[in-house]
Amino acid sequence: MTKIILNDKQFQDNVNKIAEKIFEDNKNIDDLAIVGIQNKGVFLAKRIISGIAKLANIKESQIPFGTLDITLYRDDLDNFGSQMHIIKDTEIPFDINRKNVVLIDDVLYTGRTVRAALDVLMDFGRPKSIRLAVLIDRGFRELPIEPNYLGIKYKSQKFIKVTCKESDEVDEVTVEL
C-alpha cells in the first residue's frame, strides 16, 4: 500500500514555489547557479531553472547549470556489498568561484547525500554561497544540514518515492504505508 503525498499538480506547484523563492533571494541573477544532484535532483533543477528564467525574463541557458553525482564521495561505500552504484555525470560547466550556488535534490533525509555534495562542490572551487532546495523534507537528520528552500515537510522513516515525468510517466510523490 502506498499513499500519495503530492499529486501531479501539487508536485509542479511546489517546484514553482521553490523557483519563486530562489528568484526573490537572487535579484543579482548573474551570480546565481543551479546544481542538481543525480538523478531526480537534475530533473527538478531543470524545471526550477525554467521557472526562474520566466520570472527573470531571461533565457534558461543564461542560468549556469550543473549536475553532480556523489557516489565517489559517499561515506558508506564499504557497505555496498556487490551492488556498486553506476556513477552518473558530474558536470559543472562554469566557474563556480564567487557564484551563489543552489543545490537541488528531491528528498532530504539523513543529510549525508548533501554532505557529500558539498564536498564535491568545494573540489570545484570556492562559491560565494551554497544553499539547499529540496522538494520533500523527510526528517530524521543525522547531520546538521537544513534546507533553505522547501516544498513540503513529511516526516517519515518509510521510503518516499519520487517519480518525475522526465523518467517515469507522472509527477508524483508517494510513501509506503
Next chain:
Amino acid sequence: MFLKCKDLLGLEHLDEKDLQAILDSVKPFKSLFTRSVKKAPTLIGKTVVILFYEPSTRTRTSFEIAAKRLSADVVNIPVNISSVVKGESLIDTGKTLEAMKADYIIVRHSLAGAPNILARNLNASIINAGDGFHEHPTQGLLDLYTIYEKKKKLEGLKVLLVGDILHSRVAKSNIWALTKMGAQVAVSGPPTLIPAGIEDLGVKVYYNLDEAVKQADVVNILRIQLERQKENLFPSVHEYVELYQLTKEKLKSAKRDVLIMHPGPMNRGIEISSDVADSSNAVINEQVTNGIAVRMAVLYLLNPKRKNESSN
C-alpha cells in the same frame, strides 16, 4: 556494480556484461582529470601495495596515480631491494603485506598465474598488472576503452594486433576482451611469433601485413621484445622492420580513420615508424591517460569485496 569477484586476474573470466559495466564506469573518473582538484575521497583510508617483480614505469606509475587520485595510501615495493632477494616466497610476501593491512595488492610477475596464487591465499583484492605471457587485464581494458571512446562501439569493428603475439600478455587480454564484445580480431606477425591454435580463440591470422592493414578499423602494435631476439624467433631485426614495421607507406591502403595504438614502451623505427607514432591517427598518449581512469574504475569496482572478508 557487477564485478562479482574480489580480484581482477584476467579478462578471460569476465563476461560481456562485466566488460560493459567497466566501460560505462570510466568516464566519471576521466572527468575528474579536468578539475582543479583531481582527487575524490573514494578510497580514503585504504592501502594499495604495488608489488612488481618485473621492471615497469608506465603501468606502475599509472596504478600509483590512479590509487592516489582516489585518496588511497600507496606503497611501492620494488622487488630488487625487498626481502624477496633474501628468498621470501610469494605467498609469504603477500601474507606479510596483508598483516600490514594492505587492502589491494597490485602484482606483476614473470610467471603466469602468480596473481592467482596470491588471490587464493589472501583476502586483499589482487589486481594482475601482467603475469608472464598470460594476461595484462588493465592494459586490455584501457585498449578496449580507448577504442570504444573513439569509435563509439566495439561490435563489428576489425581490430588488428601486430607483432609478437606469442610473448604478449597484452595481446591475450585484448583478444579475450575484444572478441567478447563482438569485435573481429586479427593478428599479424612472423609465424614464429604467432601461437599455434590461436584461431580457436576466434582470431584471424595474416602473415602479410599489407593485406591485414587494409581492412582494419584499429591497428594495435605490440612491442618487439628485443630481449627475446636471442631465441632467434625471427632472422634479424632488419628483416622484421622490412616486413612488419607499420609505416606511412603501409598505411596508404588503410582506412582513413584507422586508429593506431601501442601499449608502450615504443621501439621507434622497429615495430612502428616515427611518423606513424606521431600521426593524427595515433592515440598512444590517450591510451596512457585512459589507463589511469580505467585503473581508477577497477579499484572502485573491486572496492566493496573486502568488507566482510578482510581481517579488520
